[in-house]
Amino acid sequence: MVLVRITQLSCLLVLLACHKKIATGYHPVFSGKSAAMPMTSRRRFFTKIVAGGAGVLGGGGLVERAEAEGEEGGGDFEAIKAKAAELSSRAADLKTTERNAASGSAGASIENYGGGFSIYDFNVTIAGKEVTMKEVLGVKEEDVEVSVENIVEEVDAESGEKISKTVKESKTEKKEVKPKAVLFVNIKQDDPMARKNIPQLISLAAKHGNEGLVVVCIPTDQGYYEPDTSALLRLKVASEYGYGINPATVLTDKLNLLGSGAHPMMRWMESTSRTPAGLGRIELNFEKFLVDGNTGLPVRRYPRKYQPLDIEDDINSLLNNKILPPARANFLEEWREAQREADISEYAFKKGLNYYDQ
DSSP: OHHHHHHHHHHHHHHHHTHHHHHTTBOTTSOSSOOBOOHHHHHHHHHHHHHHHHHHHHOSSOHHHHHHHHHHTTOOHHHHHHHHHHHHHHHHHHHHHHHHHHHTTSOSOOSSTTTTOOGGGOEEEETTEEEEHHHHTTOEEEEEEEEEEEEEEEEOTTTOOEEEEEEEEEEEEEEEEOOSEEEEEEEOTTSTTHHHHHHHHHHHHHHHGGGTEEEEEEEOSSSSOOOSOHHHHHHHHHHHHOTTSSTTEEEOOOOOOSSTTOOHHHHHHHHHSOOTTOOOSOOSTTOEEEEETTTTEEEEEEOTTSOGGGGHHHHHHHHTTOOOOOOOTTHHHHHHHHHHHHHHOTTSOOBTTTBOOO
16 A cells, blocks of 8 residues: 555656646647647646645545636646645545544544534534534634745856746745644533533643643433523533633533434534444433544544543543544443443433433
8 A cells, every 4th residue: 555655656746747848738648749738728637637646645536626626716736736735634634533533433444434524514502692613612713924935047147047946935824723622521410420520521621721622511401301491500510610611611502412303513423423332322421522623523432431531641642633542441341331321320311211302
């Protein structure tokens, strides 16, 4: 596989080396006499070379996207090259997330992981107002300075020959700043596990919030009944635990997790990141989903009694842009225990008994 990729990269570099000849309107692939190529065809040929090569390195399906987006940006070679590089970078980020998910619970082979969606494609309700997940997680645009190298030609004063030299310039670009890691937890305020979990979640947010961690707790009426309204629940967790004081701790309004009325974000997250047994739907309170903030995709899912502080190594990996370490020794055993508990616990989500379709 490595040899194939090296060969493909070599072919890409050879093709790119021909771009000066192609830019003059001639197709170097034709044998015999040169044939003029229309501007539109040349642009498409450039696109397929550059975006196709990016697809080899970062993931397939980039040719058409780079060509279409290159047309919108003016269609010149540099614009298409830049767009292809951007798409390749996104594909590389996705591959990292896929490897993380594979080392977690999503399986060893993943195609189209997330179904083309990310956590940033959804909205939730907070304090009675519908907000985007980008707003919830504090995603913002910032001006960043980037260094650009340009090749300029000058005439040598003595020899009269043209010489090329590289000039470095700085320019300002807009860049989205996202959290690096997001931990989602479905909670019940009156579940005994709340006394252990919520303080630990606050501790993680206090320690790593400035580094890029956001904790999102999601209450629900499904499962063991949550008698308080969303507004009262918000007041209770703030007064009893101090949850919500730190901006890195977020509490949504009540959401449905299961059934035909399940919130789209939760349905997507459950089906994308399954348990080691392949189960999608949540069965108990305080299941946890760790999401890569860069790609917006879940990378590992944890059972009810897996303590938040036990997730810290995985969080640190995302904060430092590293692959997740192997799960702890108790990971699979805690999932087996969760399955046993789901059969007997009053806090389990049981169809026809304490969760409902609507």
